[in-house]
């Protein structure tokens with residue numbers, strides 16, 4: 001589901017509520033939003049100060065409307081009085097939309113690369129999905145590793161799947177998904193890598209143990225935390241779109257450190273490598289945000 005669709009859905013849920021806040025008035029109050037973000041930062045809840053303002057503003061205003069609060073100052077007061085509200089706001093500010101084999105052309109390219117470069121019995125492949133949300137991307141990649149690596153190589157390969165949102169990671173670890181959200185998963189893969197049925201919902205399907213063994217889920221805030229190292233394939237799709245240029249550059253420095261020479265970085269279609277690193281990476285295919293770190297470089 002796109003963010004726009006999600007926003008529209010949320011707005012329709014709010015239909016019928018009184019509309020105490022004129023969004024245009026709040027939009028014209030940038031210092032008010034800054035105060036909310038500063039408060040989250042000071043309380044060590046999260047550092048959103050260098051996320052793009054437009055998306056944050058929309059989400060905070062929605063929250064104010066839902067709580068019937070008419071000024072940012074009152075909302076900062078509520079945050080201080082009710083610490084649970086910090087967690088609620090954090091969850092609202094991170095957009096956890098994902099799906100299996102999202103943008104299938106990416107996975108076709110990764111399949112080709114695995115067949116061309118990883119079909120022998122070499123060392124284990126180290127992959128990292130940064131901003132993995134509810135797990136679909138990490139499981140999709142794990143399916144391709146299981147399909148295209150020799151079993152002994154797959155057995156020593158890992159997908160590290162991290163996200164800042166602990167709730168999303170709980171869903172990812174549970175590995176239970178509804179059939180209707182698995183349009184891009186072939187019947188063959190469903191039969192091989194999933195078990196019919198789930199604990200929490202009807203009409204769901206659960207990831208098989210063989211796939212889970214390849215993945216390590218963990219909480220990581222990439223803005224404040226440290227990167228992995230010796231990574232061969234780094235997925236970070238649809239996260240940079242929420243960062244301003246400075247934050248994209250700061251986070252990319254961590255990815256540059258994390259990637260092994262010759263390693264791949266996989267960004268979303270609308271995301272590009274910061275200019276300062278452009279000469280150290282080679283685009284793998286036009287139209288996709290997939291780049292290879294040059295073997296000789298800083």
Ligand SMILES: C[S@@+](CC[C@H](N)C(=O)[O-])C[C@H]1O[C@@H](n2cnc3c(N)ncnc32)[C@H](O)[C@@H]1O
Pocket residue numbers: 094095096097098099102130131132133134137162163164165168220221222223224236237238239
């Ligand atoms: C739109 S989802 C992208 C999911 C997946 N990569 C995909 O493209 O389908 C963005 C994810 O980034 C996570 N995120 C946001 N800020 C983050 C941060 N500072 N560190 C790590 N993850 C973050 C969100 O919680 C969310 O799960």
